Amino acid sequence: MHRKQASWFLAAVLFLLAAAGSLYAGGAKDTVLSQADSLIENKEYDSAIQILTDYVKTNPEKFNDAQKRLQKIVKLREKYNTIADELLDTLVNTPEDDVRILDLTDQLIAIEPATNPSTQRFLDQVRELAAFNNNRNRLERILVQARSQLEQGNYQDALETYSTGLDIYQAEYFNSGFGPEAEAVASNGLEALAKGISDFGSLLGSFVQGAQAVQNLGTGAVSLADARRAYSTLALRMEEISQIMGSIAGVGNSYESQLAILQRENNALGDRSFLSFANRLIRGPAGQDEGMLGVLDRFWKQNIDPADATVFALAENAYNRAQTAANNRDYSGALPLLDTAEGFAGLSLDLINNWLSFYVPAGVPTQIVYDQPVVSPMVGSYLKFHSMGRAVSFMREAENIGIREEAIIRGNYQALPLWRQGTLALSSAVNQEQDNRSAFNAMIRELAVIEGAINTETETLGVYSETLAFLADDAESRTELPLLYISQAGSIVMDLESRIGDQEYQAIIRRYTISAEDLSREVTARENEFNAANIQVEGIQQNSESGEIFLSHYPTEALAALTQMGQRAAQNLATGRSLLALYAAEPQSLTGSGEVGRLYANAQDLVNRILNLQSRSGTVMAAARTQIERANALRLEGDRLFQESQTALARNNFETARERLQMATVRYHDSLAIQESPSLRTSWDTRLVNHGAEIVRVENEIVVRDVRNLVNNARTNYYAGNLEQAEDQLVRAQSRWSVTNSTEEPEVIYWLNLVRGALSLQSGRAIPQTAPLYAEMSQLLSDAKRNYDEGVRLLNSGQRAPGLARFAEARQKTRDVRLMFPMNQEARLLELRIDQQTDLSVFNAAFRQRLNDAVAGTKPAVRSTQSFADLQDLVQINPDYPGIRQLLTQAEIDMGYRPPPPDPRAIARSNELTQAAMTIINARNSTQYEVALAQLNEAIQLNPNNTQAQRGKDQVQTWMTGTGTIVLDSHSQDEYTRAVQEFTRGNNLTALAIVHQLLQNPRNQNSTLILELQRRIESVL
Known part of the structure; x- marks a missing residue:
């Protein structure tokens, strides 16, 4: 004023x-x-x-x-x-x-x-x-006082000094009417600060003790377990102080955010606010490590830095001991040292990770190193101990490989001498040396993988050296030790790789030596076998009773010996070629010279000897086959065909069984014509004849059962409306029946007529894909359906005129379809739906009349397929119309599409006939089987669902079927073959006379071969 x-x-x-x-x-x-x-x-x-x-x-x-x-x-x-x-x-x-x-x-x-x-x-x-x-002056005095306390290490006093300034502008803030939310931010923050300061006071002593315990580890010999125990205690305190840091920093963040909100609402507020002054007390002056957060930061560094240094030094010492042992190839001794080094490296990383949880809430920047966030001040240490851990891991992998190498050297170098002594099998010897080589090669590959990982790690460290250069003046100093660790691991890996490579080469030589010596033995044995067989083919001198000398030839025995020798030679050749393939797959640097090259040349010479032996053996075997191969080939072919017939019969493949059996008789006959064999004739007249009779017996049972199944399935498909499937099954039943029966099966004929009648009613209802106009008609129907759907949509949206226009277009399409396919169901149904959508009341009013007209047209006196189609369409369009399903069922009966249900009298008569027939069947009165069959056929006709009659019919038909002969005895086969030859030459009367003579034998009267030949001859006369 x-x-x-x-x-x-x-x-x-x-x-x-x-x-x-x-x-x-x-x-x-x-x-x-x-x-x-x-x-x-x-x-x-x-x-x-x-x-x-x-x-x-x-x-x-x-x-x-x-x-x-x-x-x-x-x-x-x-x-x-x-x-x-x-x-x-x-x-x-x-x-x-x-x-x-x-x-x-x-x-x-x-x-x-x-x-x-x-x-x-x-x-x-x-x-x-x-x-x-x-207030500003007061704040400055508080900051000065707290700074002095910080410099003296009085952290709790400094925190409490800062807290004394929290009343600045506090009353004015709560009286300013900022609102409940702003007041809650302030009051919650005050509570959190008070708690944090109190918690720090409670934590301070135990934290210092925990840090000191870790520092004390550096004063003597320390095990990893001791270090972990000390660290675990400190880690709990570090977690607690990190929570305090997070809580206080969180208050600062919330105060800062709330102040910004209030300043946006009141431009004049400025820094004259409780939130502003409190934030200064929390964060301290800009650029100074002060404020409440500065207290925690200084306290942390004063205690944790020495603890970190202690653990870091322990890790470095453990690493140096492990690296020295690994360098000296003390594989077993190095492993526990490597485990310890890795443990200390991991412990160091754990300490570094604790910096993250402590400093991130305070806003200290982080860097992503190996996919992990690390606070910027600790990036160098993180790289160092991460690389130390990786180097230790690489060394451990190498040391484990070294242990495996030593185990092989100690135990598996005796295969070659033991095999030469005969105490070790060839495969075992080869496998041992191959296993040795594979093991060494696997080790080299594993070491190559490790080496690749080491190179990748080196490249990664180089990248970090560049990308993290902004964190310090000398970025390379942060990667110098990590690179050294990785380099030391690489040296150990390369040294081991070179040593194992030498071991692999020696294993290769031993493995190929064993194979070469074994193949040489086998080739010599084959050459001796060939010489013995060749003498048998050329002839062995024998003395007759008169004293004459003659040569006895043993082509069969020689052929067997040469065949066996050839098989062994083929195996030897395969072995030799496999051996050459192994050589060819080897690097040229391995096979081009040295001991392996000499063994390679020896293997090529052995393979050439086998090839020469096979060529000479082929000439001798050809001479032997000239004498015996025709007879033996035919007999073997007959045996093969007979076995195939047996196999086919076991599988109920009767057609193949018949065919193979007949072919076998031909082959046996031809073999006997070349070389007589009483044993073969005896086998023919017993095995072949009996097998033929068994085919007829077993097949007849299957035929009856198959026909019954086909008829039953056809009935099921018939009632389900699958008429084409039903017809196909009935035609198959008819064909199947004819295999063992010369007369038609009446039940099959009954259902076939019924199905074909029903099929005629469905003709034209759908357009088959094979129809010439299928594509055009399908397009018309698709367009009509699209126009119909669009018309419905327009009607539903209140656009009647456009909707009716769409209906008209759809109807024109369906008429085009019905012009070519008048009974097409899809087109007719779409027209009904158009009528239904156009005027539902008119459609419903006319529906009954349409239904009556359609039903009238299906009556037996009319049987109009058009009317039946109309009725089907009406059922489809309105399936819930009362009684419409019953009308359709009756129409199917009237049209002959569905058999009518049997009346009680027919059922009673059917049962009566069935009982009479079953009396004959149960008595096994074979003379009355024809009567029983007739009764059962009539019973089934009266009641198609009479399952007892069906079972009885199947049984009696099985017993009644004649045992047709499909195999002749060996002598009859000779005559039959002569008749075929005469018929082929055109001597039909002579052939027929032979056939008549054959039919004089009752066993030949049912022979399908003779009867078929008779039919063929008579057809040309």
């Missing part, structure tokens, strides 16, 4: 007092004075002056009472003016005295609130500025 404004206040008061003296008159009630006292008490001085002035006018006798009160107001305003003058002096002369300015401002407001808005704004601004400066 300017001095001019303060003087104005004083002048105004004096003016009012003067006016009050001149207005004294009249009387008033004492209640007015009480009211004036209340107004003065409430600092409403202008109102009090007004009522006192009016009171004096009406109550002059009370002037003194009113004057006292007016003087009181004057004194207060004089005091106000005095304080105002002092405030003006302070603002002019000592503006930095915020405490004095704030006190004077509060005194002015306490005496009398400013009634002038400008004055009030001025006072408010002065007060706010003074309060802000005062």
Whole structure:
């Protein structure tokens, strides 16, 4: 406030007092004075002056009472003016005295609130500025005090010092009306800060002890287990302090966010806020490791840095010991050392990972290293111990391979001498050396994989050296040790790889030596076998009873010996070629020279000897086959065909069984014509003849059963409406029946006629895919359906005229279809649906008449296929119409499409006939089987569902079937063959005479071969 404004206040008061003296008159009630006292008490001085002035006018006798009160107001305003003058002096002369300015401002407001808005704004601004400066100075003092405490390591005191400033602007914040949400942010934060400070105080001692315990590990020999135990205790404390860090940092974040919200709502708010000052206390001055978060950070580093250094040193020492053992090829001794080194490297990474959970909430930046987030200050350490762990892993894999190599060297180098001594089988010897080679080769491949991983790791470290260069001036220093670790692992791997390569080469030599020596033995044995067989073919000299010398030839025995020798030679050749293939698959550098090259040349020579032996053996075997191969080939062919016939019969493949048996008799006959064999004739007259009779017997049972199944399936398909399938099954039944029967089966004929009649009713209802116009008709139907669907959609949307137009287009398409296929069901149904959609009431009204007309047309007197199709379409379009299903069933009966249900009299007669027939069957009266069969056929005709009659019929037909002969005895076969030859030459009468002579034998009268030949001869006469 300017001095001019303060003087104005004083002048105004004096003016009012003067006016009050001149207005004294009249009387008033004492209640007015009480009211004036209340107004003065409430600092409403202008109102009090007004009522006192009016009171004096009406109550002059009370002037003194009113004057006292007016003087009181004057004194207060004089005091106000005095304080105002002092405030003006302070603002002019000592503006930095915020405490004095704030006190004077509060005194002015306490005496009398400013009634002038400008004055009030001025006072408010002065007060706010003074309060802000005062609070800012207080904050600075807190920061200075806490900084001193931090430097002395008094972390708990520093936290509590920071917490003393949390009352700055706190009351004003909660009284500012920011709303429940903003107040909740502040109050929740205060609670979290208080808890965090308290928790830190509780944690401080145990944390220091845990960190010290880890540091103490560096003072002597420490096992990995001891280190892990010490770390596990510290890890719990680290987790707890990380939670405190996260909680306090979270408060800072929430305060910062809430302050931004309030500042957007009130541009004048600035930093004069509880949230702003509290955030400074949490985060500390910019660029300084202070504030509550700075306390935790310094405390962490003071305790964790030495602990980290201790564990890191233990890891490095463990690694150095393990690396030395691995370098010295102490495979078994290196493994536990590598395990320890890996454990310490992992422990180091665990410590580094704890930095992440501690610092990320405080906003410390992170980097992604090997797909893991790492706080930037620890990237170098993370790379170091991650690479140490990888190097140890590579070394361990190499050491395990080295152990396997040593085991092979100790136990598996005796295969070659043991095989030469005869105490070890060839396959075992070869397998052992092949296993050795494979094992060594597998080790080399494994080492190559490790080497590839090492190279990848090296490249990755190079990439990190470049990408993380911004974190420090010397990025390469962070990857120097990691690269060294990986390089050391690589040296160990390459050394082992070279040593195992030498072992693999020796295993290759031993393996090929065994194979070469074995093949040489086998080739010599085959050459001896050939020489012995060749003498048998050329002839062995024998002495007759008269003393003459003759040569005995043993082509059969020789052929067997040469065949066996050839098989062995083929095996030897396969072995030799396999051996050459193995050589060919080897690298040229291996087979081109040295011991392996010599063994390769020897194997090629052995294979050439086998090939030469096979060529000479072929010539000798050809001579032997000239004498015997025709007879033996035919006999073997007959045996093969006979076996195939037996196999076919076992599988109920009777056609193949008959065919193969007849072919076998021909082959045996031809063989006997070349070389007589009593044993073969005896076998023919027993095995072949009996087998032929068995085919007839077994096949007849199957035929009866197959026909019954086909008829039953056809009936099922018939009733299901699958007429084409039913017809196909009945035709198959008819054909199957003819295999063992010369007469038609009446039950098959009955159902075949019924099915074909029904098929005629469905002709044209669907367009077969084989129809010439199938594609065009399908397109028309598709277009009609699309127009119909569009018409329905238009009608449903209230567009009747366009919808009817679509219906008209659809109807034109269906008419085009029905022009070519009048009975097409799809077109007819679509037209009915168009009528239904066009006017449902008219359609429903006409439906009954359509139904009646269709039913009338299916009656036996008419039997119109058009009417039956109409009825089917009506059922399809309105399947729920009352009684319509029953009408369709009756129409199927009337049209002959479905057999009528048998009446009770027919069922009774059918049962009577069945019982009579079963009496004959049960008595096994074979002379009456024909009568029983006739009775059963009639019973089935009266009641097609009479299953007892069907079973009885099948049984009696099985027993009645004649045992047709399909194989002749060997002598009859000779005559039959002669008859065939005469017929082929055109001597038909001679052939027929032979046939008649054959038929004189009762066993030949049912021979299908003779009867078929008779039919053929008679057909040309």
